[in-house]
Amino acid sequence: MISPFRPGRDLIALPITLVAAALAATVASAQNLDAGKSPEKLFANGCATCHRSARGLAKGRYSLTLSWFLKDHYSTSSDSAKVLADYLVSADTPPPAAAGKPAKKSQRSRPRPPKPEQGQ
Numbered sequence: 001m002i003s004p005f006r007p008g009r010d011l012i013a014l015p016i017t018l019v020a021a022a023l024a025a026t027v028a029s030a031q032n033l034d035a036g037k038s039p040e041k042l043f044a045n046g047c048a049t050c051h052r053s054a055r056g057l058a059k060g061r062y063s064l065t066l067s068w069f070l071k072d073h074y075s076t077s078s079d080s081a082k083v084l085a086d087y088l089v090s091a092d093t094p095p096p097a098a099a100g101k102p103a104k105k106s107q108r109s110r111p112r113p114p115k116p117e118q119g120q
Contacts, residue, residue, distance in 0.1 A: 034080040039087030042080055054091035063089045 034042060043054055051057060058066055063085045071081035 034076050037080070039083050042075075042084050043087060046074060047084075054088050056092065058085075058088040058092045060092070061089075 034045075037045070047054070047057075061069075063082075066088060067078070067082045067085035070084055071078050075081040075084060
């Protein structure tokens with residue numbers, strides 16, 4: 001008769017199973033610390049140590065490719081990379097009010113027309 005209990009193998013398999021379950025629980029409870037932060041806060045926490053402002057960092061790149069770059073090199077998740085990429089692209093575009101403003105007048109005054117001569 002064959003016994004379903006194998007003393008040597010079952011005693012080794014139990015600790016391995018417990019360790020695997022503990023590791024899976026640890027991985028499952030990991031949190032994204034950047035979740036819910038504003039783009040300004042993400043920039044201040046991760047980028048401001050090297051870059052003084054967000055202006056010019058996108059350098060005309062598309063938001064999608066910039067998001068991929070940030071995900072690969074700087075951010076903790078694809079969501080935070082996308083939010084940060086959108087922020088950087090928007091910092092490079094001029095605000096609509098500034099684009100429609102007329103040119104600033106020069107500080108010099110315009111030349112005056114000559115005074116009419118008075119008859120003597």
